[in-house]
Amino acid sequence: MSALNPSGWRPEAGTGESAAALAPTASGDHALALEEPLIFELAAPGDKCGVDLDAPESPPLPGLARFLRAAIAPLPGLTEPEAVRHYTRLSRQNYAIDLGPFPLGSCTMKHNPRLNEKVARLAGFADVHPLQPQQTVQGALGVINELAFWLVTLTGMHGVAMTPKAGAHGELCGLLCIKAAIAARGEDRRVILVPESAHGTNPATAAFAGFAVESIPATAEGRVDLAALTARLGPDVAGVMITNPNTCGLFERDMKAISDAVHAAGGYVYCDGANFNAIVGKVRPGDLGIDAMHINLHKTFSTPHGGGGPGSGPVVLSQALSPFGPLPFTARTADGVVHLIEDTNADVFPQPGAFGRMAAFHGQMGMFTRALAYILSHGADGLRQVAEDAVLNANYVLRRLEDVLDAPFGHSGPCMHEALFSDAGLADGFSTLDIAKGLIDEGFHPMTVYFPLVVHGSMLVEPTETESRAGLDRFIASLRSLAERARAGDASLKSAPHFAPRRRLDETQAARKPVLVWRETVAPA
């Protein structure tokens, strides 16, 4: 009998039925499991407002009369207490890295340090306009320049384009540099070679930039087939796009040979830097002959993913490609002044080969401040440790699970920062999806599933360096249990998740008759 429970009451053993079925509630909520209506169901347009505003001091200009809105926009307003509650309740329907491991392979869900959030909100960064006179924003330009220096030095490259707004935008930037460099040589090369294990963004970007995309096969051990690639090189090939470490979690051992062959054939090497987290501080891509590589600041350098962005995708460039980068860019003169170069014919640092602007303004400043704070925190020594711990954690997962989950490339040596498993060995009718949904019930976010495409039923696990050993052991125990259940054909796994805010959702219905906006006539299901 404990002092806190003098009655000696003990809970009765479960009956096996769900609590919700045993004790239905009038509200439909279940203690901390709270449902939340849409804002359109909470208030009618025009009812109320959560912002106090004075009345305007004058009516609209007479000349504006013919442009005025016929009726106010039909948008409901909520007062502050209602709005805070709405969004707080919604937030609780989300899993997040703050709640537990989020081992999405290739996505690099690592801890987001709160110092970064704090510095990004300093008024000197958060409350400056992109078009202020340069003399008034030397600190902001200094951040861009300082981060650029780190990125160039860490990668062993020559220059960096800071403006791309996400990884895929960075890919586009790199390919446009390649296209501009080839055009400057007076050549016309229209083919980009992409390994079949590549991220979907690679071929999409190449096609968007006007290239023809050709696929390069992988070897049995999950790497680019050097012989096949070399055989395809020729005067029509503008370059290759290679992910290194690749999406099977393996380092491309032949990277330098690939680069040399592509260069000898007059092409350029684009590296998808989504997996830079595995080698930062240990390997400089510039030493491998890379000409362009984007760096996802929201992956390697810990800026928050925010439920799907914003990202930031600076592109480091070789000496050969640097003259062809986009505008604007920053450059520092000997007097310590940082210049923002917005014009190919600028007085200082003219760059006649620059291919132009990719977006308004100068890049994702709010991500730059966060990434710089992260980089300075780790330093050159700490970043090296980041890569080592990320690789150690992934190999630990790989070796602790390969007896119950098929690891298709486990025999070919250690993995880098992510461990790849397949669905081989699961009972008939059981799939990767069932394991993923089972992980949800276990309290974890699933790994990346069905990618890369070169492995059947891929499960790509990227623990990152910010998981503790105890946390990894808990995750491994859960995944082991699920693998055993799927091998044994445990039917309850087929209907997982059972404990999430929603059970499996009907994606076919969503796509067949898309309902993308709320309408009064659409009754809630």
Added chain:
Amino acid sequence: MRYLPLTPADRTEMLSAIGADTIDALFADVPAEARLPGPVAGLPAHASEMAVERHMAALAARNLTAGAAPFFLGAGAYRHHIPASVDHLIQRGEFLTAYTPYQPEIAQGTLQVLFEFQTQVARLLGTDIANASMYDGSTACWEAIAMAARITRRKKAVLSGGLHPHYGETVKTMARFTGDAIDARPPRLDAAPDDADVIAAIDGETACVVVQYPDVLGRIPDLALIAAAAQAHGALLVAVVTEPVALGLIEAPGHLGADIVVGEGQSLGVGLQFGGPYLGLFGCREKFVRQMPGRLCGQTVDADGRRGFVLTLSTREQHIRREKATSNICTNSGLCALAFSIHMTLLGGAGLARLAQVNHARAQAAARRLGQVPGVAVLNDVYFNEFTLILPGDARAAVRALADRGVLGGVSLGRLYPGEGGLDRGLLVAVTEMTGDDEIEALATALDDVLQGEPA
């Protein structure tokens, strides 16, 4: 290191469990000549939270913040008051540190927000549907042009001279590589926008006409007129809104016949942040849904029949379609979309209308006062919260001289259009609910001093 939970003992034991002697054994696939023997040369070592904070604060202190000066900059980024609850809510870890909602059962928070966001944006822009956001307004503008080309199977876009020059440059950069034809024109310093020129340029080859509303000089084009002209030639009207607060007062582009409406959403919920991250708004007619770029969130039901939301129509997207995708976009601007949506929820339609009225009234007060400065003329007959002043001399020099006096007085057209003759006397002045009478007076006085050549 404060962000790395493994202890030295953990590392040793884990290596042993793996069967590796050293950490370098795990990097065996990296050729020896590419492996660095130690930390990258030329970079400092790790630093404490306190030290990093001091360093960043010192950099921040070297900027003149908008809140510390009379402030009149706009041109695609606007300084509005953001309710305190917006930033508080977007910092909830469940929103801040979640990924793209690939596992909808445990991402209903993000997904419902996106569904609400899409509905808010569609209703604001006056379109049938909207997507879950783009990188920013300028990239959304290019994506709209690419989408119009897919729909019409034509390759020419006509750009109004009133389109923000950064948007125009972004479009031209992309078109240079894709082979689309761009028929652009510089702005003219006229009181009226170039509607007639734009209409005259539309022909049977035109995929779309791109018109900013209000335009970069603050003028308001007649979208209905241009839409009718475009339609007569089988072309689409793409309307671009860089200041969404304006749509609290002036008619939504979708209601005026625009087929695709894109915009920059930064004004609501997202601060200036020196240019990014911002968020692109993208709405269009429902019949174009399968040609849309970017993420879409749709309503569906779960296995128990309960309403839920999922990412949908991903067969348009790069991870399924690869080189046949409608766009290469993977990331959207989720957290900025959340901030926009919360701010919009706090305002509602009525609050947005009031906010727009106040902006417009404040701008009138500024235009009246600045028009009284000797040598200064207001170009616009009509404007929302931003207008163009014509100075007697180079506005770029005037802006620098104003900054020397601690006044952030606007954006010169010389800055926006380097190398473009005939525009250098133009100064864009933006005014919001944040702009006080004292700031307007400070700008008027400083401008007078600058124009009279008084030393700072």
